Amino acid sequence: MRQRTKVLLVGAVAVACGVLGWGLVRPTGAAVPASTPAAASTPGQPPPTTPVAASPSAVAPPPVMPSPASVPGNVDAELEALATSLREKYGAKLHEPYLQIRMVEELMRFFQERFPDRWEQELLAFLKANFPEHYDALAAMLRNRVDYEKWVKDSESYLRGLTAEQRRSATWDARHRLFGKENAERIWVSERKNQAIADTLRTLGAQEGVSLEKKLSTYKERLQEVHGEQAAAYVERHQQELMNRFLDLPSVQTDLGGMTPAERSQSLRSVRKEMGLDAEALQRWDALDQSRDARWDAGAKYMAEREVLAKELSGEALEAKLVELRARYFGGEAETIGQEEAGGFLRFSRPRQWGRN
Incomplete structure (x- = not known):
């Protein structure tokens, strides 16, 4: 009897050691499947975790296997x-x-997800x-x-209280401070160019007593100044947009x-010809x-007869x-026009936009 008790004790110790040993050597990174973060979660902040209640069963549940997306080989x-x-x-380049900031932003979206x-x-x-070879520059760009x-x-409420010009100035000051003036100007070079064209259009749109031909000439000259050697290629790529922005000017609509x-x-x-359209497009x-x-x-x-x-x-008649x-x-x-009118929209009561509708 004493010998049998001894055997049983030894067996129990062996089982206990086996369980403890499994707990020490099992993988540590593959037990909890990744959860999909909410779209509004703050980058860099861990999502809330749900506490796991102890199982009432005496038998431990089987270990949770990793999802395919979390398998190291797949991630690699x-x-x-x-x-x-x-x-x-x-x-x-x-x-x-x-290009550095474009790549960094692409990677931010990837890794945050x-x-x-x-x-x-x-x-x-x-x-x-x-x-x-680019690590230092890219890490600095990320920071x-x-x-x-x-x-x-942090500045959202402050910026809302500024004029457009003040807001633009404050934004550029922050960019120069954080990225360095040279880098900031190269990163947002397109914004600088677009703003220069927008300022010119704003001036032209308010001009009175200046012919449409003169306004168009000034517009083209400004495009050349801003885009330099790339001006012709830029105009070719953005013909419709550039035409629409010019035709939408209040002074141009008044002239037309x-x-x-x-x-x-x-x-x-x-x-349209001055903006580079060919003969076929002009036709x-x-x-x-x-x-x-x-x-x-x-x-x-129709609107005149409708008014009468x-x-x-009234009513059905x-x-x-x-x-x-x-x-x-x-x-x-x-x-279609009847449905629009039933919804309160009278398409021919709005102003005509010459060259646009």
């Missing part, structure tokens, strides 16, 4: 593919601050492993970018509205202008007459 493969993609996309509680640590490790984001957030139909047609054609625009003119003429007649009917009729009237003037568009 994903990071390797990311590094390859970034080298192809940015590698040749990664000395440029503008996959490692919400330690994204910055993982991002720096990734840079160290894959871009060692500056994070600090700039914090400044924008004061012309005869023939003069207006010729002026619109000149604007298409001529045809579109004629179609728009015919529709607006029909709209003006509204004074004479008025609507029945308007259905006939819309069908006569607008054909296939009549039903």
Whole structure:
């Protein structure tokens, strides 16, 4: 009996040691699956954890296996593919601050999504492993970018109380302070150029007594000054946008509205030609202008008759007459226009934007 008790005790100790041994040698990083962070979580702050209650069962539950996304091999493969993609996309010109910050922002989105509680640590490790020759510059750019984001957030209420010009000045001061003046100017060079063009357009839009031709000439000269050798290529890539911004100017619309139909047609054609449109495109625009003119003429007649009917009729009798009237003037568009009017929108009561609608 004493011998049997001894055997049982030895067996129990062996089992206990086995359980403790498993607890010491099991992997430490693969027990808890990653949870998807909420879209509004703060970068760098760990998501809230849910406490796990002890199981009432005497039998311990089986260990939780890692999801495929958390398997180290899969993560390594994903990071390797990311590094390859970034080298192809940015590698040749990664000395440029503008491209450095673009890559850093791309990496911030990637690592904040996959490692919400330690994204910055993982991002720096990734840079160290894959871009060692640019590590110092990229790490500094990351720090500056994070600090700039914090400044924008902390200064939101202050900036709202400033004028547009004061807000722009304060923003540039912060950029110069955080990134250095030279880097900041190279990072936001497009913003500087766009602002210069916007300032010119604002001035032209308020000018009175200056011909449309002179305004267009000033606009083109400013585009050349701002974009230099790249001006022609820039205009070619942004023809429609540049034309629309010019035609939308209040002073330009006033000029066009004061012309005869023939003069207006010729002026619109000149604007488009000066912005680089070819002969085929100019013909298409001529045809579109004629179609728009015919529709607006029909709209003006419709609105005049509609006003007369509204004074004479009401309710169902008025609507029945308007259905006939819309069908006569607008054909296939009549039903759409009727639905717009039912919703309170009278499309032909709004001002005509010459060259735009």
